[in-house]
Amino acid sequence: MTIKDSLRKNLPWPIHYVYRKIRALPYDFPRIIKFLFLKPITKITFWQKIFLISNCYRISYFVDCPHMEGEMIEVIYQIFSIPSGKQGVIVEAGSFKGGSTAKISLAAKIAGRKFFVFDSFEGIPAHQEKHGKNIFGGDAYFPKGSYAGSLEEVKKSVEKFGDIKSCEFIKGFFEDTMPSFKKPVAVGYLDVDLASSTKTCLKYLYPLLINGGTLLSQDGHLPWIIDLLSDENFWQKELGTKIPKMQGLGKEKLVVIEK
Numbered sequence: 001m002t003i004k005d006s007l008r009k010n011l012p013w014p015i016h017y018v019y020r021k022i023r024a025l026p027y028d029f030p031r032i033i034k035f036l037f038l039k040p041i042t043k044i045t046f047w048q049k050i051f052l053i054s055n056c057y058r059i060s061y062f063v064d065c066p067h068m069e070g071e072m073i074e075v076i077y078q079i080f081s082i083p084s085g086k087q088g089v090i091v092e093a094g095s096f097k098g099g100s101t102a103k104i105s106l107a108a109k110i111a112g113r114k115f116f117v118f119d120s121f122e123g124i125p126a127h128q129e130k131h132g133k134n135i136f137g138g139d140a141y142f143p144k145g146s147y148a149g150s151l152e153e154v155k156k157s158v159e160k161f162g163d164i165k166s167c168e169f170i171k172g173f174f175e176d177t178m179p180s181f182k183k184p185v186a187v188g189y190l191d192v193d194l195a196s197s198t199k200t201c202l203k204y205l206y207p208l209l210i211n212g213g214t215l216l217s218q219d220g221h222l223p224w225i226i227d228l229l230s231d232e233n234f235w236q237k238e239l240g241t242k243i244p245k246m247q248g249l250g251k252e253k254l255v256v257i258e259k
Ligand SMILES: C[S@@+](CC[C@H](N)C(=O)[O-])C[C@H]1O[C@@H](n2cnc3c(N)ncnc32)[C@H](O)[C@@H]1O
Pocket: 064, 065, 066, 067, 093, 094, 095, 096, 097, 098, 099, 100, 101, 118, 119, 120, 121, 122, 123, 124, 125, 146, 147, 148, 149, 172, 173, 174, 175, 191, 192, 193, 194, 197
């Protein structure tokens, strides 16, 4: 058993939580500083920034969140990097228990943008993909039904910790729900684990992305996602474009895809 497993099993949650957040600080801290002190394009006060950061930490204490605060703060930073005059909604693909959804919904409210949440609400769908290790050497397996959070659970998390009025929930597999979605997208957050799911999200969301908008993939540590994102043939054939500019590809869990 690894130290991590043993801690997870034996330490009381408050201690485990603090341990986890301290360990994540080298990644999270620079992103918090960037969000706090870089001038945003959409208007947000310093205190609203503090509110969003503290709520990220608060939500992770109460809701099972498989992401780091720095990653969510980067997503939020991207939301405030879009000029308020530019049209575009925020999209999340993959909400699990609603932790990331609640965090983004608070930012969506302050930015005055509608927030669309896509998920099966049944967890990872059946697939034929071969998984194994992530680029940091950790196990990365995504069996059918893993990361399941029901629509009721997600709504409950958002009602309690986020802003439910900003959200619209779109239930079903992306393959079925995304083709009819036609709204301009300012920022899209993809956290879907499978290459097939990421492919569907890119195929339907990238064409909707406004100029200057960003898609963020939370799965940049998974070799099959790196292969997809760097596949010239995929971008050309499915989207009729060259590989877009990306930050973090092959190095970080969160990859920022620009348009
Ligand atoms: C890792 S979880 C998301 C975690 C969440 N963003 C968070 O940070 O708390 C992955 C999610 O993707 C969803 N998902 C993956 N592929 C899907 C597909 N093809 N259609 C619908 N939902 C899918 C799963 O149901 C699951 O909720």
